[in-house]
Amino acid sequence: METWILVTKRSARLGVNLHFPPNLGVGGRKDFFAAAFQSVDPPRAGAPATMVNSNYSALPLTSTAIELQSAQPPPPPKSGASAKLTKQDSFLGEVEDDDAATPGEHDELPLIGDDGPAGPPEGSGVSGAVFNLATSIIGAGIMALPATMKVLGVAVGLVSILVMGVLSEVTIELLVRFAVRCRALSYGELVHRALGRPASVVAQLCIVVNNAGILVVYLIIIGDVMSGSLKHMGVMDQLVGHGEWDNRRLLILFVLVVFLAPLCALEKIDSLSLSSAASVGLAVVFVAVSCMIAAGEGKLAAPRMGPDFSSKAAILDLLVVIPIMTNAYICHFNVQPIYNELKEKTPQNMYNISRISTVLCVVVYALTAISGYLLFGDDTESDVLTNFDKDLGIKFSTVLNYIVRIGYIVHLVLVFPVVHFSLRQTVDSLVFGELAPHSRKRMLSLTVVLLALIYLGSTMIPNIWMAFKFTGATTGLALGFMFPALVALRLDKEGECLGRGERLPSGGMLGGGWPSSSASSGLSETCTA
Incomplete structure (x- = not known):
């Protein structure tokens, strides 16, 4: 030897x-x-x-x-x-x-360490990782939660937000646990190790469809809020009047080139920690303003505590809630990139990060859903932002409306690069292979191509809610619950024993995922027709 x-x-x-x-x-x-x-x-x-x-x-x-x-x-x-x-x-x-x-x-084989004295380990700390993961969770779906509260009622809605948060946390911990066991560096690689190459390709395609769809939705919302739509006036139209400056496509292109492209060009996700912290802060501002308006208006109607079964349409709306609630906690494709860039890469450290992020998101979601529903009642729109373009009947109503809408646009701008990071990483892996050497030029080229395609999609797809229903009922459900459950159950057979608290949720998510996906997808097609 x-x-x-x-x-x-x-x-x-x-x-x-x-x-x-x-x-x-x-x-x-x-x-x-x-x-x-x-x-x-x-x-x-x-x-x-x-x-x-x-x-x-x-x-x-x-x-x-x-x-x-x-x-x-x-x-x-x-x-x-x-x-x-x-x-x-x-x-x-x-x-x-x-x-x-x-x-x-x-x-x-070259030696690491001959470029200077060893310094502190590079990477993201716990706070930066928490903000990055929370930003991956809190996206455009937060604005649909008041409408889901209108469908489910306050009590059932709060329970649903909590249950989905707990299930999401369980699946994140399963992913981290088995990624460390398999030495997988990405979501697709983990699925590959557990389920084989075909399943890995399907999982990566789901990430591409899910993330690209989410980013298209972000650009559509930015365009609608800034330029306006058939249902409400845009911020630019209200501030400076109608003109070329409030052209929807030009505004989206301006935001994309000036603000989004520089952030998307960053190579590491831990570089986005500050923007993620600001993004979470803006979400909290939205919650605070909404709660303040709801408390100060003084005209709050008594809310429903449970679902409305009075009509067929109301019953069908319950199925629409499934993909929206599913989309609310999808962040699983960013778990491994965040873990890989931690200063202290331990499973327990990542568990703590995911638990803090989940608790933060559950609180933000619950307050957003309750305040929005209490404020607008049965008039709550699918996108609650559309309710903020009119006089709320309180002091400083116009100023608060601007704060809510502009703050939310800035929030989306800061969330965009975090979601784009995993999209670019997945496309790079699919096209060039997981073992391809790193290339800054290739990364920048992919960024330009992806942003161009996303912009094109935002100009061609007028309705964000069909996108939400489709991604939530298919790719969102698969990425957040089905694949993690399959990975856990498959590796459990190979000797990695799961506890009862892990095996039962895994089987339940897998057993209930397919019917939920089929029902929600079928309902979306019916509504479209």
């Missing part, structure tokens, strides 16, 4: 030693370390390394972040040879000048 050492910024300081047969080639050694780095904890002083659970994340097999270095002291250098040291310590010893020319030598 021969001793080789994994050399990275972290392991150079820890001195992690691993043993494997000497006949394993350089390529095999690299693959071995890429897998072992996930499962090797730093040993105690004087103790050998052992294969146990680890806080480290897997490195892609294409990564150049690994050098294999023999632990046996090398012979003295020849005359004229120079000594090369890492900046952490003299881990490499002396290396001959012509060493790199020898085929198969370890110096073919």
Whole structure:
């Protein structure tokens, strides 16, 4: 047996030693370390390394972040040879000048850490990850919640918001747990490991359809609020009057090029932490203003506590609520990117992040739904923003209307790049493969193409609610509940035991998902006809 050492910024300081047969080639050694780095904890002083659970994340097999270095002291250098040291310590010893020319030598693999002294670990902290995940959850669907409260009633509506939040939290934790177990770096890769390549392609296509549809909806709402529609006046029309400046397509294009494109060009999702925090803050502002208006108006009618079964249309509306509620908590495609960029990559850390995010979103959703419904009652529109273009009958009504609508537009602008990030990552994986080397040029080209297609879709699709019903009843339900349940149940058969509190919800989500999807999709087609 021969001793080789994994050399990275972290392991150079820890001195992690691993043993494997000497006949394993350089390529095999690299693959071995890429897998072992996930499962090797730093040993105690004087103790050998052992294969146990680890806080480290897997490195892609294409990564150049690994050098294999023999632990046996090398012979003295020849005359004229120079000594090369890492900046952490003299881990490499002396290396001959012509060493790199020898085929198969370890110096073919570059060393991380020779670019400066080791600093604090890069990545996102807990607060940044919470804001990114909460921003992935709180999107355009928040404006449909007052209408769902009108259909379900206050009591049933609140219970539904809570139950959907709990189910979403369970599925997020299942995804994190099995992604770490399988060393999967993305949603599609996790499905691939558990269910095979065909299922992975289906899951990735669902992400593309879901995220592209959501982004199209965002642009449509931005255009409607700024330029107006047949049902309400736009902000620009109210502020400066009618003219070329309130042309819907031009306004959307302006927002896309000036505000959205620079944010979407960022390479890492943790770079969006500040904008995500601002986005969540604006959602809280909307809730606060709505509650203040509802409390100050003084004309609140007694709300219904349960669903209305008085007509066939009211009963059918209950099925429309399913895809809207399903869409409300879909963030699962961003869980792995957020986890991958954490400073401290541990499952428990990610569990805490998802729990904090879920509680935050449940509170925001509940207050938004109640305040909107109490404020407008049975006149609550499907998009509650349309109710804010008229006089509310209170002081500073016009100012509050502007705050709500403009604040929400800014919120969507800040949410947009977070959803776009996973869309671009998934398209890149589908088209170029998961092992394709990183390319800034390819990433920027994909960003331009995707934004152009999304803009084109926003100019051709006039109705956001058909998009919500379709994505919620199909891709949203699949991504948020069906695939996580399938992954959990499949891996449970392979020896990863689930608790009763995990197995029952997984089976229930899988068993109830298909009927709900079929019923909601059929209702959407009926309404369209």
